[in-house]
Amino acid sequence: MEMEQDPTMDIPQSMRAWIYKKVGMPNSVLQLSHDRPIPSLSSDTSILVRVSHVALHLGTVFLMNFVPFLFRSSPSCAETDFSGVVVAVGPKVPQSPPDPESPDLQRYFPPGTAVFGSIAVAAHLQGHGALAEYLVVEMDAIARKPENLSFAEASGLAVSGATAITLIDAADIKPGDCVLVNACCGGVGHFATQLAREKVGETGTVVGICSSSSTQIAMQLGCNEVLDYHPAEDGTTLTDALTSTFGGQAAFDAILDAYGSQTLWHVSLAFLKSGVDHPYTSVGPALTSHTLAGMLSMIANMVTNTLLPVWAGGVNRVHKQVASFVNIEKLERIRELSNKGKLRTHVGAAWEFEDAIEAYEMLFSRKAKGKLVVRIWEPASNLSFTS
Incomplete structure (x- = not known):
């Protein structure tokens, strides 16, 4: 499968990721791995993202603590909600704006695009997680990052x-x-x-x-x-x-x-x-x-x-x-509301990647304000994102 890759970004051979191999609470089961393989594009419409920030939420902890590995892959990577930059795409991912009359006007993702999104539950149970330096998702799991939000703010948008x-x-x-x-x-x-x-x-x-x-x-x-x-x-x-x-x-x-x-x-x-x-x-x-x-x-x-x-x-x-699953319609509503200034993430606190366990401790206190975020990589201000 041929893919388009951002020539400004060198993709390494391995990455860091917070993984777990047994059921339990994050502080007892999560381990920081330094040699996980970079995930490969899984379909013609999949996208490789270099993760910038990850937002925690209690739903993923529920899955971590209660879903046995009989029904999921081992090892699993933690969390689902993220922001980041597209570094490679499958051959069927649109890379230029569609016809101006198209309802999917913003649904194109050339390498270099700043995005936010959420890994689907089914994919998450297959071991895929956001608390890593790179992840692969299907195109329908992401949207273009709102222009007026930081990467930290955008990471908290999807599920919440x-x-x-x-x-x-x-x-x-x-x-x-x-x-x-x-x-x-x-x-x-x-x-x-x-x-x-x-x-x-x-x-x-x-x-x-x-x-x-x-x-x-x-x-x-x-x-x-x-x-x-x-x-x-x-x-x-x-x-x-x-x-x-x-x-x-x-x-x-x-x-x-x-x-x-x-x-x-x-x-x-x-x-x-x-x-x-x-x-x-x-x-x-x-x-x-x-x-x-x-x-x-x-x-x-x-x-x-x-x-x-x-x-x-x-x-x-x-x-x-109510129960809500992230889909294209909701992602695009969120993006549009954010771009209009009607929806903004309040980042209550942010931690470095190595300190993710401390972020979970705050999450469990149920006293957090807004979203709790883990910072993996801060894109440089002079990095040119595809518009």
């Missing part, structure tokens, strides 16, 4: 951005609505907050739930008001704060739960308007512990949240749990 878009679409928010966003500064939540702000417009209201230390970020993202999820020193809870501020009426047209709080779902009856037009949309119950018991509890909550009838103790509100 796609999930936030799905969350917003499910909520069917309208101009002038009053919306509550739980975890408004988190990996998914900070994207959902920006999108909610755009949907409700100047006449609408976005109320965010986050830690008090994140208040300024929440306001910058588009919140009109921010509530602290921590109990106050006098014992006042989040429910008390909601009741004090919005008590006596169901104030919210929609609730976006980007964390998966069972407590918020169970008390939502008092704050969320009734009817099918006012849903509680959620990313699903939070995994309270990375154990088999924690996973079973999460699955049980998923079932009861949507199926438990009111007479048996269920909540008398519409519950929509």
Whole structure:
């Protein structure tokens, strides 16, 4: 199979990558390999990317900790979301802009193109991962990097951005609505907050739930008001704060739960308007512990949240749990929103490649703001990217 390669980039014989050969948490199973082979193009439409930055997310940790190697390849490489530069492409990858009338106007990737994307779950289970110096993906797994975002910012867009878009679409928010966003500064939540702000417009209201230390970020993202999820020193809870501020009426047209709080779902009856037009949309119950018991509890909550009838103790509100897979349509929506300044990644912190385990420790604290990023390579400012 012939391929086009960027003549300005020499492809080495081997690379570094964080790999694992058994199920477990990152700090116990991940190993930094210094001699992994450079992956080869796997099809006429595959693309070799030199990875710049990788963004962590809990979904890949779930796969690392719970999917046995009976159902995946060994060794596996960690993580799926990345940014980087195309260095080689298969013969059927478009390398020049299509006809101006084409709906796929931005779907061309000559070597030298700055991109972001996400490795598909099926490919990830076959051992492919982003936490490496090079990776191979199919063309439908990437999009051109938004021009106004850094490589670090772009690396966090794919899965969290796609999930936030799905969350917003499910909520069917309208101009002038009053919306509550739980975890408004988190990996998914900070994207959902920006999108909610755009949907409700100047006449609408976005109320965010986050830690008090994140208040300024929440306001910058588009919140009109921010509530602290921590109990106050006098014992006042989040429910008390909601009741004090919005008590006596169901104030919210929609609730976006980007964390998966069972407590918020169970008390939502008092704050969320009734009817099918006012849903509680959620990313699903939070995994309270990375154990088999924690996973079973999460699955049980998923079932009861949507199926438990009111007479048996269920909540008398519409519950929509979303799941999102990255595809071309969502990647291009994300790219367009970012280029228009309507969606931007907040990078909470960044670590060097060798310190990736420290990034995971912050991820597990569930106190991170925005996206946590691992820096593998910083493209030079004078590097000419294909436009």
